[in-house]
Amino acid sequence: MKKSDTAPESTLLPRPTMEDVAREARVGRMTVSRALNQPELVSPESLAAVHAAIERLGYVQNLNAGSLASNKSRIVGAVIPTIEHPFFSDTISGLSQALALNGYQLLLGQSNYDPAEELRLFDAFVGRRVDGIMLIRTSAPAALVNRIRRCGVPVIEAWDTSNDQIDMRIGFSHREAGAAVARYFAGKGRRQIGYLGSVDVRSSQRLQGLREGAKQSALPKIEAVMLDRPSGINDAPQLLAELLERRPNLDALFCSSDMLAAGVLFECQRRGIRVPQDIALMGFVDLPIAAATHPGITTIRVPSLEIGKLAGAMLLDFLDGKRPADPRIDLGFTLVERGST
Template sequence: MVVSTAFPDVPRSKPAPSAAHVPTASAPRMSDVAAAAGVSLVTVSRCINHPGQVAPETLALVRAAVERLGYVPNLTAGSLASNRSRIVAAIVPTIANSVFSEMVEALTSTLSAGGYQLLLGQSFYRAEDEERLVDAFLGRRVDGLVLTGTPRSEHLTARLRRNGLPVVQTWELPPRPIDMAVGFSNYDTGVAAGRYLAAKGRRRVGFLGSSEDRAAQRLAGLRAALEQAGLPPPEVETLPPPVLVDKAGPSFAAMWERAAGLDAIFCNNDLLAAGVLFECRRRGIRVPDDLAVVGFGDLPIGIAAYPALSTIRIGLRGMGEMAGKLLLARFAGKDTLPALTDIGFELVARDSA
């Protein structure tokens, strides 16, 4: 320390302690929890990592001590010892569309019950964002990965196959999954919508949806069903994803004005279908007398809409739960798991069609 000699008679004040010398309260350790609960370190570790293996009374004592002391387990140390991070990553196109958020909520609950936490990323339907997210998650040594559909990059698909990480693809049933898949046939949902509308006597059908792959499969199924029924191909209006309720009105208006005789429309999701219903009210188009409307997803907005929305129901929560259960089973060492799990779908007929 340099001391000034300009004023030798002025008493010098005591220097303030450096940051390194400022006393701080030490974070509670596992040994503190063990002492507070009156159990061994091994028991505390087991309560944190394998609570199902501990007597309820002991677990309650340890949890009370953890709460009282504010102890936070060192998950990094545990993952280094066990080669497990106890983290699963999921990638969805967007959480702006509630069909994805409902599935993620069920996935999170299922994994949490098994002692795993979820990291979530949004790809915004872009292949490069999806690949960057996978790189980031692999770099953090996640134990498993949940994808929405098939990666848009074949290079990424090949990488994940070589990596050997447990992977569950959702929202579709690819002919050759990376590891496991939980979903349904998007093509068949389009077929079901087309057959239903044809059976209701509709003769000029439109499709309103996005330009992404799963929407294209639904459109292909709709087109096949209409052709089989001897009807003209669907009038199509596509938008860049994500497609939400605010985009439906202008797109439907453009289709309505150019497609003479349009009497039915199949929408790629219930949000779009609700937007079509709003636009019909504005224009005085009677639903279902003038136009039958079918949505996709069976979201709450469809039930609340007027008239209530006919839709394709898929098990959103069931899909998330099954994806989580398959990963937990794989983590538990089970190798004989189904490559494809078809959750099916149901056409729900309501007042709009």
Template sequence: MPTKKIENSDGRLRHTARSVTLESVARLAGVAPTTVSRALNHPEKVAAKTLSRIQDAIASTGYVPNLLAGGLASSRSRLIAAIVPSIANLVYAETIQSFTRRVRESGYQVFLGETGYDPDAEEELVVTVLSRRPDAIFLTGIHHSATCRQRLLAAGIPIVETWDITPTPLDIAVGFSHSRVGHSVAAYLHDRGHRTFGVASADDPRARLRNRAFTAELAERGIDKVETSYLSPVSSLELGRRALADLLAATLTPIAVFCSSDTVAQGVLVEAQARGLASPEDVAIVGFGDQNFAAFTYPALTTVKIDRVTIGERSAEALLARLDDEPVEENVVDVGFEIIARQTA
């Protein structure tokens, strides 16, 4: 990499790296900068020998084109920002993987940001991302601060909100109804004869929505008391163990527990086993997410399956259609869910 000499305050010289520019590639290849630009954007319009010299110059210098500067004329950065609550949560990871695969096929790259379930962090991240001029944004959830919504709408770019649905998305929504999940799980457990219920949950807005619907469905069925344990916003096996300890301190077994994630459900199962309690006889458990370990716990975990891959793919297809000025058949896509009945409930 080229360097330049700078004199320190003590008179000694130091070397600092100097970025390789399009002009330096052009000098090395013996062509005009406009020819290098043409080779990068329209290589079919450059003579084969000239193109070969330019490619050799790029390879020897390590030059990386400034796509933002190059895309200003066409208003395209070829960058899509994806914002998720947690990169540690596998349910989001699979969605992002399928989303990234699909948009890369069309020449886009993904910039990934994490909010930590904090709406203020999301707002700050959105402002930072928009300053980089992405072509589109992938968001997790439909609940954003007023300022965040204002910035997103003012950006005038395609936006997909995922992992939830609403009749009034910012642009496109791809997900499922958390309320229907809560109602369905409550009905499933009640129909199987359970009458004492608890919730072991991470403290995030989508989990709270499921839990409110779970409690409301049980109230419709004459169950007025549901013990609830909210702990950290981030799911963990420890959270599940602590949550069951809280629930058992407040009520008796047998109890049916609805968990905000399979990770929390696994913690509930471990705590029940540590106390000598059987599942589902003493502690019935329903998780959420159908993560890859859910079928292999002992006993196998009953859970709610979400098609995470489809969320990613449908989100990508909708954004790509918007970017290509093609019609989007549905701006609200409900991928649904399925209760997977296994041994814990």
């Protein structure tokens, strides 16, 4: 391929300024500023001329200037473990909806379940002077706890209501969800209960609750197989095989997610294990796949979308000077019974 002797000319044009808009609209710069920030002070004719000029030039207002003047960025940061799981995506959707209704935008980062990355993202958001942060944390190292307490912006922790909250918190009790599953299985006459999941903090809390509930119901010790990373549908064959090797008489199984439960259901069908006759199966969250399988998967439904919406509302109220009367909101959960149990 023959190289050109001259570099191609750029097709990009200089970024238009407020002065360019003023000249195009045949008004003063102050009129343009008022049209953007206080349109009620501008005559309809001038307002129409300014907006027409903005459209022709492709002008975008410099929001940093207003942020410096008001000491507000109108941006909220969110740190979540991953965007791959639909339940976290629902929470982010709810948060984004609540913020957008009030003229705020969302800055998103995912920690990939890495505490060090979680801390780096938190510091980056504070450094960029966001107005608030929603955090779905994976751990609670002393450095992160100290940052939350001293960052100078409101922080709301989502997806959990444990007693170790630092600022505001909204979600539900993972321990109580696990205990509810144990009581449910006991009520169905199941005794040999297993758990499949990962070692992240929320999954571990559900396992703790499952064990507490089993003890209260006089059931044998829970057998658990845990991955050191997030578990998914493709992990089901390996995890189920290991669990059955440890507990051959398994008759009930709680999975840390509906996707993992669906994988277990498919593996049971491949092995000729009957669900629910041989093994009663439960998932967690109530994703669409839980209702789409045959049999449908009994699960713990959690209010993923509502968590995001209310987290946004709490942050906005705080920024408006209204500290919530109760900084800890427990939205609870619902056990949804289907054919797998």
